[in-house]
Amino acid sequence: MINLNPLWDWFRTLHETTGINLTIFYDPFDRARFFNGFLTSLRLMAICLVASVVIGVVGAWIQRSRILLLRAVTQGYVQFFRNTPPLVQLYFFYFALGSYVRMTTPTGLSVPAISNFEWAAIGLSLYAGAFNIEIFRAGIEAVPRETIEAAEALGYSRLKAYVYIILPLAFRISLPALNNNLVNLVKTTTISYAIAVPEMLYVANQIWSDELNVPEMMNVLLVIYVSLVGLLVFVMGRWERAMRVPGYSPS
Amino acid sequence: MAAWTPDQPLIRIRDVHLSFGPVQVLSGISLDVMKGDVICIIGPSGAGKSTLLRCVNALVPIDRGSILVEGQEVHDAKLDKLALRRKVGMVFQQYNLFPHRTALDNIMMAPIHVLKRPRGEVEQEARALMRKVRLEGKEASYPGELSGGQQQRVAIARSLAMQPDVMLFDEVTAALDPETVKEVLVTIRELAEEGMTCMIVTHEMGFAREIADEIYFTDRGVVVEHGPPAEFFANSRDPRTRQFLSQIL
Amino acid sequence: MIPNATDLPVLKPFRPSSPLPGGERSDREAIRVRGFLSAHEFVTPSPRPSPLRGEGEGALRLGPSHLLFLIAALLLAVGIGQAAAAPAAPSILATLIKWTPLLAQGFALNIAMSFLAMGIGTALGFALGLGLISLHRPVRGVAWFLTEFFRNAPWLVLLFYCMLLLPFELRIGDTIIPLPGWMKSTLGLSLAVMANVAELVRGAVNSIPFGQWEASEALAFTRMQTLRMVILPQCIKRMTPPWMNLYAILTVGTPLTSVVGVSEAMTLTGDILAAENRSELLVPMYLYLLLWFFVYCYPIARFTVSLERRFQVR
Numbered sequence: 001m002i003n004l005n006p007l008w009d010w011f012r013t014l015h016e017t018t019g020i021n022l023t024i025f026y027d028p029f030d031r032a033r034f035f036n037g038f039l040t041s042l043r044l045m046a047i048c049l050v051a052s053v054v055i056g057v058v059g060a061w062i063q064r065s066r067i068l069l070l071r072a073v074t075q076g077y078v079q080f081f082r083n084t085p086p087l088v089q090l091y092f093f094y095f096a097l098g099s100y101v102r103m104t105t106p107t108g109l110s111v112p113a114i115s116n117f118e119w120a121a122i123g124l125s126l127y128a129g130a131f132n133i134e135i136f137r138a139g140i141e142a143v144p145r146e147t148i149e150a151a152e153a154l155g156y157s158r159l160k161a162y163v164y165i166i167l168p169l170a171f172r173i174s175l176p177a178l179n180n181n182l183v184n185l186v187k188t189t190t191i192s193y194a195i196a197v198p199e200m201l202y203v204a205n206q207i208w209s210d211e212l213n214v215p216e217m218m219n220v221l222l223v224i225y226v227s228l229v230g231l232l233v234f235v236m237g238r239w240e241r242a243m244r245v246p247g248y249s250p251s
Numbered sequence: 252m253a254a255w256t257p258d259q260p261l262i263r264i265r266d267v268h269l270s271f272g273p274v275q276v277l278s279g280i281s282l283d284v285m286k287g288d289v290i291c292i293i294g295p296s297g298a299g300k301s302t303l304l305r306c307v308n309a310l311v312p313i314d315r316g317s318i319l320v321e322g323q324e325v326h327d328a329k330l331d332k333l334a335l336r337r338k339v340g341m342v343f344q345q346y347n348l349f350p351h352r353t354a355l356d357n358i359m360m361a362p363i364h365v366l367k368r369p370r371g372e373v374e375q376e377a378r379a380l381m382r383k384v385r386l387e388g389k390e391a392s393y394p395g396e397l398s399g400g401q402q403q404r405v406a407i408a409r410s411l412a413m414q415p416d417v418m419l420f421d422e423v424t425a426a427l428d429p430e431t432v433k434e435v436l437v438t439i440r441e442l443a444e445e446g447m448t449c450m451i452v453t454h455e456m457g458f459a460r461e462i463a464d465e466i467y468f469t470d471r472g473v474v475v476e477h478g479p480p481a482e483f484f485a486n487s488r489d490p491r492t493r494q495f496l497s498q499i500l
Numbered sequence: 501m502i503p504n505a506t507d508l509p510v511l512k513p514f515r516p517s518s519p520l521p522g523g524e525r526s527d528r529e530a531i532r533v534r535g536f537l538s539a540h541e542f543v544t545p546s547p548r549p550s551p552l553r554g555e556g557e558g559a560l561r562l563g564p565s566h567l568l569f570l571i572a573a574l575l576l577a578v579g580i581g582q583a584a585a586a587p588a589a590p591s592i593l594a595t596l597i598k599w600t601p602l603l604a605q606g607f608a609l610n611i612a613m614s615f616l617a618m619g620i621g622t623a624l625g626f627a628l629g630l631g632l633i634s635l636h637r638p639v640r641g642v643a644w645f646l647t648e649f650f651r652n653a654p655w656l657v658l659l660f661y662c663m664l665l666l667p668f669e670l671r672i673g674d675t676i677i678p679l680p681g682w683m684k685s686t687l688g689l690s691l692a693v694m695a696n697v698a699e700l701v702r703g704a705v706n707s708i709p710f711g712q713w714e715a716s717e718a719l720a721f722t723r724m725q726t727l728r729m730v731i732l733p734q735c736i737k738r739m740t741p742p743w744m745n746l747y748a749i750l751t752v753g754t755p756l757t758s759v760v761g762v763s764e765a766m767t768l769t770g771d772i773l774a775a776e777n778r779s780e781l782l783v784p785m786y787l788y789l790l791l792w793f794f795v796y797c798y799p800i801a802r803f804t805v806s807l808e809r810r811f812q813v814r
Binding site for chain 1: 766783
């Protein structure tokens, strides 16, 4: 392990000389818990990103079904999650539904079966998934009818046409909107603070309550989040450019 | 700078060079336009002809050479561009009318806001211009409600409202249906007959032959040949000219 | 080109029960649709407006039924809760009705905050947007930085920042202006709105065809005149649907202020549940709150879609 103590000591002297108190650097305990909060945030973001895309793809497929009930249920789900506050959704999941989903430990205690982190992951994935369904649906719609007919003429089944022809094209068309939504998802994960998920914001709150260094922690938080999101925006932009089909622009 | 007099060319273009990146668009173009002249510029498709018009109007800067409009150097850093554009009117291939304003508003906007003329006066003139381009009754129509030919005529009226000394026409009929091309050409011919100095970039050879005082053939950024229409179409000397004419006529 | 618009042909909705609209779609279309694609009885709205009223509403056609769905879920929850409740306790429905006036007050604060934040944010965002298209590099750079910064910052973090680090009162000379919590939160939200509006403005201005700039220049308009009379009026139309969408997102974001201590609908719901202290009230109460937001936001969403369709005529 590289000895980073000189770096941490610099922050200690910074505190002593200027009063800028960044305990997350020079205090090992604070450093550890902030880092864990950071990792928790990353974990939550990663899970929600993947799950919401899966929900989007599956949901867009279900929306094309013959069965009216399936379509109605999917539409109901989409409109519900799009037109209600994600924070209230989260509270609903954790407090209201969570109160019914309990299990008994071997010692006889009744505890929640789904932890707050898991509820946050579920709630946020469902929330972003609803938007993704709409985004993918618009992308699928934009695939020209002629292309699908050509696939049919070549003997593709419905499922095969969806997987090999429609989805790749629709994906590229919806990429800008999808990236926008995923960036928003990453920003929205901070609301899990409200149900005490120990992600970065929550841990930072604990730290500034202990160390009374609110301005420093707030600034650190802002910088980290903006940089993280900025990095994601950059990566998404590169991905968009890499996926572009030469000469094909629906817009 | 000596004051300009009508015995000097209204527009004097000398040895203009312009490149966009690695592409040489204008490679030493020179031509003169006297007051009252109608000159037509023809040639193979390429950015050169339209770009030249934009250089005259200072919409595009040149690399080398000189363009004098009424004795005023266009590519002077200290040029009053707005003053230049009051003298030079331009009509575009895509008409570029303002879609959110009526036809009459389109014509009235510039004289009111740029020339600061009183509204009543401007409105009267605008209505007269609509009559002139034979669009009486369409004053309250929006561009979206007019046909291509009608829109182009409104565009011509809009430029005329500034009372310019010279009009530039950039392939104004290229985007029109064949039926509507004629109505626009008739309008331009009337302008020419009234004595307006015109520089017209066009593919309409019959029209060019009919109204031009001088025809310029450009290819790859230079003037290859020029002359009065009768002579030009009958006895073109340069092989490139003859090849071009044989492809079109 | 209007952002997100597409000019590729799109499958129009197929409704087997109703007669095919005459004129626009012939039997030929019907047969093509019924062929391979009849399996895809998409309910897909067409991006191009069709001459028939109400046609092409596709997916959103199920509109009123969503509301019914939600109300049905609510009633079901109430019913279950009722069954589980102690017989002596007042019915769940009665409890919900009892607390409605208080909830309405809280919700009014949410709406008020959303209007204020949208107003301030739009005004600031417009100015910032003009900075984004400025011809001066330093102005553009600063505007870009501000836009990216406030677009990338999570809203909750911005709210915390404003709540904790803004003073609780402003002293200008002799006057003291108190800054209550909800006002600070509104400022925080308006910063986020500002950045998004700036981006909208930039996108809209860039989507205006270059020919408009050329024509204005040829008519000797100055840049300011061109922006004021030609470009921006055309932008307003293009900006309206995404702007309304932003308002909806803002409105469902106002409950975030409950986390930083503002006493709005979400906080009050929590307080009510704590006061009542009945576990069977949890699901109905939260569903009730969700219903309030849904009833407010869903019509806005529908209106936005219809606006979008209307503006895509060109």
